[in-house]
Amino acid sequence: MIVGVPKEIKRDEYRVGLLPVGVEELTRAGHTVLVEKGAGLGSGLPDQAYVKHGAGMIDHAAEIFAQADMIIKVKEPLPAEFSLLRPDQIVFTYFHFAADRTLTEAVVASGCTAVAYETLADDKGQLPLLTPMSEVAGRMSIQEGAKYLERPQMGRGILLGGVPGVDPAHITILGGGVVGANAAKVAAGFGAHVALLDINMDRLRYLDDVMPANVTALFSDRHTIRQQLKNADLVVGAVLVPGAKAPRLVTREDLALMKPGAVIIDVAIDQGGCIETSRPTTHSDPTYIVDDVVHYCVTNMPGAVGRTSTFALCNVTLPWAIEIANGGVVQAAKTIRPIGRAINVHGGEVTNRAVAETFQMPYNDRFEL
Numbered sequence: 001m002i003v004g005v006p007k008e009i010k011r012d013e014y015r016v017g018l019l020p021v022g023v024e025e026l027t028r029a030g031h032t033v034l035v036e037k038g039a040g041l042g043s044g045l046p047d048q049a050y051v052k053h054g055a056g057m058i059d060h061a062a063e064i065f066a067q068a069d070m071i072i073k074v075k076e077p078l079p080a081e082f083s084l085l086r087p088d089q090i091v092f093t094y095f096h097f098a099a100d101r102t103l104t105e106a107v108v109a110s111g112c113t114a115v116a117y118e119t120l121a122d123d124k125g126q127l128p129l130l131t132p133m134s135e136v137a138g139r140m141s142i143q144e145g146a147k148y149l150e151r152p153q154m155g156r157g158i159l160l161g162g163v164p165g166v167d168p169a170h171i172t173i174l175g176g177g178v179v180g181a182n183a184a185k186v187a188a189g190f191g192a193h194v195a196l197l198d199i200n201m202d203r204l205r206y207l208d209d210v211m212p213a214n215v216t217a218l219f220s221d222r223h224t225i226r227q228q229l230k231n232a233d234l235v236v237g238a239v240l241v242p243g244a245k246a247p248r249l250v251t252r253e254d255l256a257l258m259k260p261g262a263v264i265i266d267v268a269i270d271q272g273g274c275i276e277t278s279r280p281t282t283h284s285d286p287t288y289i290v291d292d293v294v295h296y297c298v299t300n301m302p303g304a305v306g307r308t309s310t311f312a313l314c315n316v317t318l319p320w321a322i323e324i325a326n327g328g329v330v331q332a333a334k335t336i337r338p339i340g341r342a343i344n345v346h347g348g349e350v351t352n353r354a355v356a357e358t359f360q361m362p363y364n365d366r367f368e369l
C-alpha cells in the first residue's frame with residue numbers, strides 16, 4: 001500500500017499521525033510511506049527523521065491524498081480536506097462523527113473507508129486508542145490547575161503541595177476513570193489532599209487499593225459533591241457515561257459554595273462538560289471566570305503537549321495501521337474484530353449503528369461481529 005501522512009490543519013493541533021519508527025515498520029513490511037513536509041514539526045520531528053527511515057516527503061497535502069491508499073491522521077478531515085478524499089481510500093484517524101453531521105455526510109459522499117480511532121473497541125469493550133489521550137488529559141489537568149491557581153492567572157494564589165507549616169491544596173476529582181485516576185496520581189505526587197469521586201463501587205474499591213494515602217476514594221452523590229465544592233481549591237471534571245452527554249454534577253448555584261479564585265478544569269467538556277457553567281474554550285484563550293471561579297474547558301487538551309501526545313497515540317495506533325496495510329481493510333476487519341468495529345463508513349454507507357441512529361441515516365451492518 002501507499003500510506004500517506006498529511007500535516008494536521010486544525011487550529012492548535014500539533015500532533016502527527018505517524019512517527020519515524022512507523023515509517024520504518026511500514027516500509028519493512030513492503031509499503032511505501034509519503035509524509036507531507038513539515039508534518040512532524042509541531043511534535044519536534046523534523047523531515048529528515050522521516051526521510052532517514054524511508055519516507056518520501058511531499059510538498060502538498062493534495063498530492064498525498066491523491067496517491068495514498070491509506071491516510072493516517074490525528075483529527076477528523078476538515079472541510080478543506082473533504083474534496084481530497086477518494087473512493088477506495090482508507091482514512092485512519094479520530095472522526096467523532098456523532099458530533100458533526102456535515103463531516104459524516106461529506107465522508108459518506110466521498111466513498112472512502114473511515115476507520116475511526118474512537119470506536120476501535122477490544123473484546124472487553126475498552127477503547128485502546130482513546131486511553132492514551134485520557135492519560136495525557138488527566139495528568140495535564142493538574143499541571144493546568146496548578147498554573148491557573150496562581151494569582152497572576154486569576155487563581156487563589158495556592159501552591160498545590162503547600163510548604164512546611166502551610167496546608168497543601170485540596171483537589172476534588174469528579175470521575176475515577178482513566179482521566180480521573182491519572183489526575184489523582186499526579187495531584188498526589190504534588191502532595192495535595194485529593195478526593196476522587198465515582199459512582200462505580202468496584203472502581204472505588206480498586207482506586208482505594210492502588211492510590212497513595214493522600215487520595216481518598218469517595219462515592220459521588222449530591223451531598224458529597226456539595227461538601228467537596230466548599231473545600232476545593234481545584235475541581236477536575238472527568239466523568240463519562242459512554243455514548244451520552246456528560247451528567248451535570250455542578251450547577252451554577254453550586255458555584256456559590258466555592259472559594260473565590262478556585263479553579264475548575266472540566267476535562268469532560270468534549271462530551272458537553274459536567275459543570276453547568278462550562279463552555280468549550282481553546283488553547284489560545286483557555287479560561288474565563290463565572291462567579292469568581294476560574295473555568296478551563298479546552299476540548300483538545302492533548303494538542304498542547306503535542307510531542308508527548310504524538311508518541312502516546314502512535315504507540316497504540318501503529319500495530320493496527322500495519323494490520324490494515326498488510327491485509328487490506330475489508331480482510332483485516334473479517335479476522336480482527338476491533339478493526340471491524342472501527343469502520344464507521346464504507347462504500348458510501350454508514351457502518352456504525354450509533355452514527356446511523358444519530359443522524360437517522362441508513363445503516364449497513366456488514367462489519368457487525
Ligand SMILES: NC(=O)c1ccc[n+]([C@@H]2O[C@H](COP(=O)([O-])OP(=O)(O)OC[C@H]3O[C@@H](n4cnc5c(N)ncnc54)[C@H](O)[C@@H]3O)[C@@H](O)[C@H]2O)c1
Nearest residue numbers: 134137175176177178179198199220239240268299300301
Ligand atoms: N478535553 C480533552 O482534551 C479530553 C481528553 C481526553 C478525554 N476527555 C474526556 O474526559 C472524560 C473522561 O474520560 P475517561 O477516559 O476518564 O472515561 P472513563 O470511562 O475511563 O471514566 C469515566 C468515569 O466516570 C464515572 N462516572 C460516571 N458518572 C459519574 C458520576 N455521576 N459521578 C462520578 N463519576 C461518574 C464512571 O464510573 C467512570 O469511572 C470523557 O468525556 C472524555 O471524552 C477529554
